[in-house]
Amino acid sequence: METFKLKIDDRQINAGGGDTVLQAALKAGIYIPNLCYDPRLAPYGGCRMCIVEIEGTRGFPAACTTRASDGMVVKTYGPQLDRLRLDTLELLLSDHPTDCLTCPGNQRCELQKVASFLGYNQRSLKPRKSDHPIDDSNPFFNLDRNYCVLCARCVRTCDEVTGINAIELINRGDESRVSTFAGSRLAESECRSCGECMVSCPVGAIHAKNSPVATEETATICPYCGVGCGIYLGTRQGKIVSVRGNEASPSNRGSLCVKGRFGINEFVHHSERLKSPRVKKEGGFESAEWEEALRIAGDKLSGYKPEEVAVIASAKATNEDNYVLQKFTRAVLGTNNIDHCARL
Ligand code: SF4
Ligand code: SF4
Ligand code: SF4
Ligand code: FES
Incomplete structure (x- = not known):
C-alpha cells in the first residue's frame, strides 16, 4: 500500500493510500471532534464537527470527507475553527436534553466527548424542548428521537452494513427525523432487530432496553450458528449482561445478528433452561x-x-x-x- 507523509498540527505523520485526513489523524493519536464518522461507513460529512484548515485550500473542509495527500499541511484547531465548532455544537444542543446522568448513552456518548473536548460549559441559545414519542416497540432496543443528533449513522449502517434499509432520514430542517418506511413503528417495519444501528448511534437515541454495564469481558464465539461470529461476553457479578461483536474476528468484523447480540443473556440465565437430561x-x-x-x-x-x-x-x-x-x-x-x- 502506498504511504506518504503529511503534517497535522505541526506533527509529521504517515498516512496510507485511501486514508482521509480524519483517519490519518486518529491513527496518529490526534483527536479531531467527530460525530457522524463511523469507520465501517462511507464518508458522509454531515455533522461538521471535524472541520480543519488545510494550507492552500479555501474554507474549512470536513476532515472525514477529505482525502489525505502527500505534503498536506493541516491544522485541527485555532480561534476560528474552535468558534465554528462551538457554534455548530450549540445549534445541535439547542433541542437536546441535558439529563446526561439518566440518559441511556451516558459514559459512552460521543456528544459528551465532543462537548467536553471543546470546553462547552454554557448554553447561549434558549433551549427548545423536543417531545417525540419513544418507539419502544422493538423487544430489544428503543428509539428515542429526542436524543437524536441526526448524524445518519444508524440509517447508513442499516444500508451499508446490513443491507436491510429499514430506516431513513425523512423531512427537512426542524422536522428531520429517523423513520421507518411509512412511519411505522420498528416492530412493524422491515427491521430485523440486529442492533447494528444501536451500536453505531453515537448518543443515547438508540439504546438497549436492558444494559447494565459489564465489569469484565471475555472473547469467545457465538454459539448459535455455523458462521461462528466473534463476540465479547460482558459479565457482571457472575452473570452475562451484554454481548458485543469482535471487530477483529474475520467471520463478522464486529457485526452480529439478532440471535448473537440479544439471544444469549436471557437464554443462559433463563429459569426454564434445561441443564440436565x-x-x-x-x-x-x-x-x-x-x-x-x-x-x-x-x-x-x-x-x-x-x-x-x-x-x-x-x-x-x-x-x-x-x-x-x-x-x-x-x-x-x-x-x-x-x-x-x-x-x-
Ligand atoms: S436493528 Fe438492524 S435492521 Fe433494524 S433498523 Fe437497526 S440496523 Fe436496521
Ligand atoms: S438515531 Fe443515533 S445514529 Fe441515528 S441519526 Fe440519530 S443520533 Fe445518529
Ligand atoms: S451472531 Fe448470528 S450469524 Fe453470527 S454466529 Fe451468532 S447466530 Fe450466527
Ligand atoms: S465527522 Fe466529519 S462531518 Fe461529521
Whole structure:
C-alpha cells in the first residue's frame, strides 16, 4: 500500500493510500471532534464537527470527507475553527436534553466527548424542548428521537452494513427525523432487530432496553450458528449482561445478528433452561443423570429398525461432536437419516 507523509498540527505523520485526513489523524493519536464518522461507513460529512484548515485550500473542509495527500499541511484547531465548532455544537444542543446522568448513552456518548473536548460549559441559545414519542416497540432496543443528533449513522449502517434499509432520514430542517418506511413503528417495519444501528448511534437515541454495564469481558464465539461470529461476553457479578461483536474476528468484523447480540443473556440465565437430561416417567418429564438417560436411550434405540430412527445434529455442538454423531448414526444405528440445523 502506498504511504506518504503529511503534517497535522505541526506533527509529521504517515498516512496510507485511501486514508482521509480524519483517519490519518486518529491513527496518529490526534483527536479531531467527530460525530457522524463511523469507520465501517462511507464518508458522509454531515455533522461538521471535524472541520480543519488545510494550507492552500479555501474554507474549512470536513476532515472525514477529505482525502489525505502527500505534503498536506493541516491544522485541527485555532480561534476560528474552535468558534465554528462551538457554534455548530450549540445549534445541535439547542433541542437536546441535558439529563446526561439518566440518559441511556451516558459514559459512552460521543456528544459528551465532543462537548467536553471543546470546553462547552454554557448554553447561549434558549433551549427548545423536543417531545417525540419513544418507539419502544422493538423487544430489544428503543428509539428515542429526542436524543437524536441526526448524524445518519444508524440509517447508513442499516444500508451499508446490513443491507436491510429499514430506516431513513425523512423531512427537512426542524422536522428531520429517523423513520421507518411509512412511519411505522420498528416492530412493524422491515427491521430485523440486529442492533447494528444501536451500536453505531453515537448518543443515547438508540439504546438497549436492558444494559447494565459489564465489569469484565471475555472473547469467545457465538454459539448459535455455523458462521461462528466473534463476540465479547460482558459479565457482571457472575452473570452475562451484554454481548458485543469482535471487530477483529474475520467471520463478522464486529457485526452480529439478532440471535448473537440479544439471544444469549436471557437464554443462559433463563429459569426454564434445561441443564440436565430429562426422562419421561409416568407421563411427565423428570431430570435424570446422564448415565441413566444414555442407558434408556440406548435400550430404546436398539428396539427400533434403522429406517425407523432419525437423528438431528446441532449447530451448537462442535464440528468434532457433529462428526462423531453422523458416524454413530451411520455406522452404529445403520441409517442415513441424519440432518442438521445450521440456524437455531
Ligand atoms: S436493528 Fe438492524 S435492521 Fe433494524 S433498523 Fe437497526 S440496523 Fe436496521
Ligand atoms: S438515531 Fe443515533 S445514529 Fe441515528 S441519526 Fe440519530 S443520533 Fe445518529
Ligand atoms: S447466530 Fe448470528 S451472531 Fe451468532 S454466529 Fe450466527 S450469524 Fe453470527
Ligand atoms: S465527522 Fe466529519 S462531518 Fe461529521
